[in-house]
Amino acid sequence: MSERFETHEHDVLVIGAGGAGLRAAIEALGQGASVGVVSKSLLGKAHTVMAEGGIAAAMANVDSADGWKPHFRDTMRGGKLLNNWRMAQLHAQEAPERVKELEQWGALFDRTEDGRILQRAFGGHTFRRLCHVGDRTGLEMIRTLQDRGVYMGFDVYMECTIVRLLTDGGRCAGALAYWRETGRFVVFKAKSVVMATGGIGKAWPITSNSWEYTGDGMALAYEAGAELMDMEFVQFHPTGMVWPPGVQGILVTEAVRGEGGILRNKSGERFMERYDPKRMELSTRDVVARSIYTEVKEGRGTEHGGAYLDISHQPAEYVKKKLPSMYHQFKELADVDITKGPMEVGPTCHYMMGGIRVEAETAQSSLPGLFAAGEAAAGLHGANRLGGNSLSDLLVFGRRAGLAAAQHAKEVSAPNLDEGQISAGESEALSAFQRQGGENPYAVHRDLQKVMQSLVGIFRTGEDMQKALSELAKLKERAAHTSVEGSRMFNPGWHMAIELKSMLTVSEAVTRSALVRQESRGAHSRIDFPELSPEWGKKNNIVWHDGSAMGLRQETRPEMRAELKEILAEDQ
Amino acid sequence: MAEATVKVFRGNKGGGQSVEFKVPVAPGMVVLDALHYIQGHLAPDLAVRWNCKAGKCGSCSAEVNGRPRLTCKTRMDALPQGEPITVMPLKAFPVIKDLVTDVSWNYKVNKKITPFTPKAGADWKFYQDDVDRVQEFRKCIECFLCQNVCHVLRDHDKYEQFGGPRLFVRVAGLEMHPMDGVSRTKVLKDGLGIGLCNITKCCTEVCPEDIHITDNAIIPLKERVVDQFYDPLVWIVRKIRGAAS
């Protein structure tokens, strides 16, 4: 291999150091594989660290009637039956074991009276199911996994960004990356690659997601030949902060509602009574987000264009104990004491249900040797994710991906790297330095966000999305002509120029998929097609790289097993 | 719209200087918003770390007007109005570029600490009180602000001998874990040099998570070290009593 590159070789390369990536790495290590973990940020800073409310697992510690069947049923119903039912089954069955394992690796959860893991209520979950640590569950989870992985001995490549997957005759062979610190390139050669890069929220301006969520993993997999699925399903969390402007979009955990928080409009009306009288505030996220949006749109919003969320009827000490970070977040950033008065909240782009299409058992994508887990993968959540089902997803399918990736690495020979692909990736990544006088990549990003917010948001129409597609084409053109200042050393403008491409790819996939799905289902709401369509309920949208264009087709979903149908039919 | 003057360090390990930027001020704005504005409009190559923008990830640490802070939680309206705001990188770690410093040392030292090791035959039943006792230490977001102000590191460069407050907090979170079954006193004494801490409490003052680093983590850990290495009998008696109660 060329001297120009530092090269590292592993059996399994895990891209992403969130819950899914770390859990995959731990499993692969346990199988004796040599494992490298790459992340754009420092270790322990991935999105998983921000998760607040909890991990859904039917441990039945609080409600003894819970079990995998009700969890399966809730997940499928929450996902408007578009979920990969096999994934939903495995997830519900294995989550409790994964949580116990986490505890045995040192994670400390809040306790029940009799000394077991405490579980709280959450939207769409029939029983109290979310294992939690106050409102900092993700922090406990990521530290536990991080420490375990470090002691088991994975190699961590921090602040290192993958820009291209490398292939060898139709299989995944590794990846090309650059070090953020120096801007120098590095090549990873691997028999198996696990994509655990999380979501795409940065394509929208109002989002709970960090700079990392630019859809890299999905875009890279797509370009290397893997299929994406369900890209139209983007979750808008009902409760993000709306004021002051700088904090717009920052998440207000669903645990506030789980602990009894009440939503009201500006006239004090508890409006969820009109939208979902049975489940009220604990309805599914798609419903609550649309309800708040509608209240605001029809003139019943708060001063800053949101709804009131009030937990101040609970004892102040209780609120501080169960929701400490919310208490501080509002106190310090919005001058609101949530033990005394209501918060102002509104929808924020939060989670991607769609992503890389995988097989349920192995998490393998349609590109041999490439696996995917966590938010980057599609299937488990269908048209809408229930709160708490992501952290459990990371553990269940992270583990499965790591296991299958290690197995695969045992079965195949070392791949060959193609110098041509590496140089092409390198020139493409550096192209923004070659151009003079082009646009600032941040300006293109701002305009992309405007397009996605106004044309491909919570409520969609065919007309808007047609318009979005033509806007995206123009933005693509502009993105190809940005230029960057400064050197290759830790240069966020340059990083943005590269990430724009991923965001544009996933934005196009979202828009195309959403445009053809002529119905409303879960997080996908069409004003021009407000009803559920039984026909569309049988299909998933599949996106793939078809030469120079984006391919889109529908695939009929496999028939659900009879015993699962029965579970689903039971009423609760 | 009101405008603020923000002076940001621009440079790398070879040196640099503060560069002045004019930033429009919006209500409730935090220093990180100002840095983002600079990145987005004035200097796209300004190196800054951040992730959550909500005080949860510990990425955005810097020295604002000379005080170590999370920039995402430092409100512009809480700083003296009409005066320039200075933003400098953490001083205790080598600068990579602008506000980004090389904090990899912390990850290296962390490897010295014996991992969580459950007690043999543990039944995994324990209670909220047990959890509450250690929660405080496990809240740590690894912002390294405490490391940045500790004079043992900042002024005396004892990177080889000393672990620093963050790592003591981490050890406390393991040592006081209700299911943990090993002792880390030896590594505290030898590997992490806890004896070098002279309880100035500077670390506690800057912790954005309000962890009582000195009183609740360091002092009890120091006592354990003293008990074990300088008075083994007391230590054994305590262990037995502790186990019995």
Ligand SMILES: Cc1cc2nc3c(=O)[nH]c(=O)nc-3n(C[C@H](O)[C@H](O)[C@H](O)COP(=O)(O)OP(=O)(O)OC[C@H]3O[C@@H](n4cnc5c(N)ncnc54)[C@H](O)[C@@H]3O)c2cc1C
């Ligand atoms: C504020 C907030 C609160 C939440 N609360 C909950 C909750 O209570 N319960 C719940 O179940 N879910 C919750 N979620 C959702 C859940 O946290 C995320 O979906 C989940 O953590 C994603 O985990 P992951 O492992 O898939 O990815 P992440 O944890 O996001 O990790 C992605 C990793 O990929 C890396 N990466 C990305 N691109 C590249 C690249 N090009 N090269 C190299 N590395 C790359 C990143 O650096 C990062 O390490 C919450 C989300 C947010 C934002």
Ligand code: SF4
């Ligand atoms: S109390 Fe100890 S650890 Fe904390 S700053 Fe002072 S010397 Fe350092």
Ligand code: SF4
């Ligand atoms: S102990 Fe406090 S100051 Fe130190 S790293 Fe942790 S959160 Fe930051």
Ligand code: FES
């Ligand atoms: S950005 Fe996460 S703590 Fe400031």
